[in-house]
Amino acid sequence: MSLIAWRDEFLLGIPAVDHEHRELIELINELYDSYSEHGSKVTTLDFLGELYAKIAAHFALEEKIMVEKGYDQYRDHKSEHEKLLDEICDFMDDFESDRSFPEGVFKDLLEVWFISHFKNKDARLHKYLK
Ligand SMILES: [Fe+2]
Ligand SMILES: [Fe+2]
Structure with a gap:
């Protein structure tokens, strides 16, 4: 079972970005599947930790591009990335404290989060890079 089903709503109509986002969602689902199948061996914290790492890697790549290209909304875009990562951390903290x-x-x-971030922040970034 997927954690996030791919939906056409996610599409920006920009092949390279759509490809990367699709890959990110596939990775998240693969992690989730392995967590569901091996629930007793693979702990929820490991799952959240790996999920965090995958998402953080995607964000780091986007941020690197923004810096290189002198993107005008770098701070704003980056702060939204940080907000999602913080929320995942909060989930990890809550899980650690009360399971x-x-x-x-x-x-x-x-x-x-993905629907709104893809549409608002990532789509604008891509338009700027063109
Ligand atoms: Fe982004
Ligand atoms: Fe993105």
């Missing part, structure tokens, strides 16, 4: 992992809430957070 609760509200999967539905987490899934919604990622979906809503």
Whole structure:
């Protein structure tokens, strides 16, 4: 079962960016599948940690490009990346303190976040780079 189902809503119509975002979502789903299958061996914290690393790597790449190209909304875009990473950290902290992992809430957070970030921030960045 996927954590995030790919939806056409995610498409920006920019092949290179769409490809990378699709890959990111596939990676997230693969991690989630392995977590669901090996729930007892692969801990939730490992899952969240790896998820965090994959998303952080994608963000780092975008931020590197923004700096190189002197992107005018670098700070704003980067701060939205940081906000999502903080929210994942909060989930990890909550899980560590009381072992609760509200999967539905987490899934919604990622979906809503991806839809709005792809459309607002990443689409604008791509237009600027063209
Ligand atoms: Fe971004
Ligand atoms: Fe992105």
